[in-house]
Amino acid sequence: MATAACAVCLLVLAILFAIDYRLDTGADAALIRQAAVAAGDPAQTGDIATDLARHRSDQFGQRLVVLAGSGLVLLFVVLAFAWRLVRRVEAPLDELRGVVERLASGAWTTRIEAPAGQYGAGLARALDRLRIALSDQAATGRALDIMLDSMNDAVFVTSPEGLIKRVNLAAAQLLGWSQMQLLGRELAYVISDQDRTNFNIEQAANETLELTVRTQSGQIIPVSLSGSVIAADDPRFQGCIFVARNITERKRAERRIRYLARYDTLTKIPNRLQFQHSLQQAIARARRAGRSLALMYVDLDHFKEVNDTFGHAAGDRALEILSERMIAKLPPDTMLGRLAGDEFALFVENLPPAEDNRPAIAAHARELLDELGRPFQLDQHELYVTSSVGIALCPQDADNVVDLIRNADAAMYHSKQNGGNSHSFFTPEMSAVAVERLMLKSKLRRAVERNELVMLYQPKVDLRDGRVVGGEALLRWRLPGHGDISPAQFIPLAEESNLIQEIGEWVLKRVCSDYRSWQDEVPKPGRISINLSLKQLRQAEFLTRYRSVFDDTGVSPSNFELEITETTLMTDARRMVRLLDELYAMGLHLSIDDFGTGYSSLSALQQFPVGTLKIDQSFVRHAAVSREDATLVRTIIEMGRNLDLEVVAEGIETREQLEFLRSLNCHCGQGRLFGEPMTATDFLQLLLAQSRGEAGYGGMFG
Numbered sequence: 001m002a003t004a005a006c007a008v009c010l011l012v013l014a015i016l017f018a019i020d021y022r023l024d025t026g027a028d029a030a031l032i033r034q035a036a037v038a039a040g041d042p043a044q045t046g047d048i049a050t051d052l053a054r055h056r057s058d059q060f061g062q063r064l065v066v067l068a069g070s071g072l073v074l075l076f077v078v079l080a081f082a083w084r085l086v087r088r089v090e091a092p093l094d095e096l097r098g099v100v101e102r103l104a105s106g107a108w109t110t111r112i113e114a115p116a117g118q119y120g121a122g123l124a125r126a127l128d129r130l131r132i133a134l135s136d137q138a139a140t141g142r143a144l145d146i147m148l149d150s151m152n153d154a155v156f157v158t159s160p161e162g163l164i165k166r167v168n169l170a171a172a173q174l175l176g177w178s179q180m181q182l183l184g185r186e187l188a189y190v191i192s193d194q195d196r197t198n199f200n201i202e203q204a205a206n207e208t209l210e211l212t213v214r215t216q217s218g219q220i221i222p223v224s225l226s227g228s229v230i231a232a233d234d235p236r237f238q239g240c241i242f243v244a245r246n247i248t249e250r251k252r253a254e255r256r257i258r259y260l261a262r263y264d265t266l267t268k269i270p271n272r273l274q275f276q277h278s279l280q281q282a283i284a285r286a287r288r289a290g291r292s293l294a295l296m297y298v299d300l301d302h303f304k305e306v307n308d309t310f311g312h313a314a315g316d317r318a319l320e321i322l323s324e325r326m327i328a329k330l331p332p333d334t335m336l337g338r339l340a341g342d343e344f345a346l347f348v349e350n351l352p353p354a355e356d357n358r359p360a361i362a363a364h365a366r367e368l369l370d371e372l373g374r375p376f377q378l379d380q381h382e383l384y385v386t387s388s389v390g391i392a393l394c395p396q397d398a399d400n401v402v403d404l405i406r407n408a409d410a411a412m413y414h415s416k417q418n419g420g421n422s423h424s425f426f427t428p429e430m431s432a433v434a435v436e437r438l439m440l441k442s443k444l445r446r447a448v449e450r451n452e453l454v455m456l457y458q459p460k461v462d463l464r465d466g467r468v469v470g471g472e473a474l475l476r477w478r479l480p481g482h483g484d485i486s487p488a489q490f491i492p493l494a495e496e497s498n499l500i501q502e503i504g505e506w507v508l509k510r511v512c513s514d515y516r517s518w519q520d521e522v523p524k525p526g527r528i529s530i531n532l533s534l535k536q537l538r539q540a541e542f543l544t545r546y547r548s549v550f551d552d553t554g555v556s557p558s559n560f561e562l563e564i565t566e567t568t569l570m571t572d573a574r575r576m577v578r579l580l581d582e583l584y585a586m587g588l589h590l591s592i593d594d595f596g597t598g599y600s601s602l603s604a605l606q607q608f609p610v611g612t613l614k615i616d617q618s619f620v621r622h623a624a625v626s627r628e629d630a631t632l633v634r635t636i637i638e639m640g641r642n643l644d645l646e647v648v649a650e651g652i653e654t655r656e657q658l659e660f661l662r663s664l665n666c667h668c669g670q671g672r673l674f675g676e677p678m679t680a681t682d683f684l685q686l687l688l689a690q691s692r693g694e695a696g697y698g699g700m701f702g
């Protein structure tokens, strides 16, 4: 550039020089003409011109030399100036190049100052703006890294093909690889061998999967992997992002729940659900292999007494001991399960199909019974528990789980009926009874909540004039699709559990509230008797609960009579006397139900504060035809009179029976002759009719 400037300068000088020369030449011509005129000799014009030309030529040469010299000087000056100029620009540029290199190496924190001198300030400012922009961008990137690394879940960013482009710290920690080691690998690489074959990146990117990953050390970890596709126009950013959550704890909890749902926590053996499931599989195996299978249903005899006497903790300990014994005695190919409280079952697989397996199974059963019946130590007490075993064979007795268990249970029940500590094989006759019992037991539990219990009242009639003097409250279980079930059937079932307490309370509340509503309509509804079982009376809180029901309903206990069988009274006579004294003190009347069926003497019954004797219907039924029964009924009535007891005859069905009882001056009677047990509303109608003087039974009493 300097050279060009120099050349331009020279050119300008040359032009000036040429112009000067031209002017000089023009001036010379005029001078020559003037000189020729002055000399008066035009001929000299040529000489003058020649001299002048020579002079001019010399002058031109000198000027040329001067021009060349000054051109050179000028060129030198220009070059020197240009060199200085270049130096002044180059120094800040060098400085700024260093700055750019620093920026490239990621040093974005130091502010870029303008270099010394007047050059490069603008560039420095621009570079500083660039520095700030880069530093902001880098901060965003770092913030993303910090955020990803702060996540508890492992994050993998992959290419659309599944190559890992980015991972966070949690991913590295989960897998035991460094972040660098994971970059560039396929995501499938970290999936465990068992799940890798089915792993598909596209599927994984669109849903949440549960699979296992393999760590560097070879550990298998369950994760929940949820993926999504990164929708970006720029192909560099396209790919998928996956979040993997370690679900080891959840899986463990699930396993625990599954275990708890399938295993009995006390004995650690399969529960009913699991046992049935395994039995189903065993039946299928037996069917395929053409083999037989035997199911043994084991129920501990009177186990409730262990609980009642020693408490539930001791009962649990006993169950543990007994189940351990059973496990120790299990024949090969056998599985044991706990079906309910004290009910266990086991099945023996792989029995020969054609042979009669009964002797071998019977031997197992006997061995099991002996083992279970051995005494054991519990809270410094030595006790022993016998068991009852029922056996059903598959496919001979049943070929499915439900029927097989039901039949084995029926056989077990049969052993129980025979006094326990024995085993029985199922026979078809057993099933009907057991089916009924099982069904009732499971449904009774819900009867109270479902309002399936109904209270009926059977009128009690004064045998002198046929007046209704009260009634007996009789419970019914109105099971849908099954009709009414008698308490004689379900009360013993309720007594096997604590349900009897709940039912007993329900009965008292119902009777009290019915009584209240009758009192609103008739002044004296009479005395209502309520049946009580031994188990009810034995409940620890019986008295308190009874008292509170009377208090709550506001009905006086003196309107009621409690019916207790003589067997119940004599079971724990001393305690019973105390209890009945208390009930009597509350104002309740007490009567001995089903009198005559027990073995107690009347004098033994005198210790109780009872006011009424109820002659059992089985004697009344035959009294009119059987001499023995007639004598028995007469004796009871006479003895009752002597002891100042009111005597009630139950189950009067015929006129003959009525006449016979009247002839003996029996006080009261009840039975079908006067009416079946009826609803509270019907009983009220009966009382209302009587109060209007329209007594229903008048005709029978002449």
Ligand code: C2E
Residues within 6 Å of the ligand: 458, 473, 474, 475, 486, 487, 488, 491, 507, 530, 531, 532, 533, 536, 563, 593, 594, 617, 650, 651, 652, 653, 670, 671, 672, 673, 677
């Ligand atoms: P129970 O106290 O001896 O009751 C008399 C039973 O004889 C009743 O049977 C009654 O329906 C029936 N009966 C009445 N009249 C006649 C008749 O003329 N002929 C014949 N053959 N039977 C007649 P139910 O109602 O089936 O009750 C059976 C037993 O269940 C009762 O015997 C009683 O011991 C018990 N029971 C009834 N209700 C309750 C209750 O609420 N709680 C308790 N713990 N036991 C109850």
Ligand code: MG
Residues within 6 Å of the ligand: 472, 531, 563, 593
């Ligand atoms: Mg009764």
Ligand code: MG
Residues within 6 Å of the ligand: 593, 594, 614, 616, 617, 650
């Ligand atoms: Mg009775």
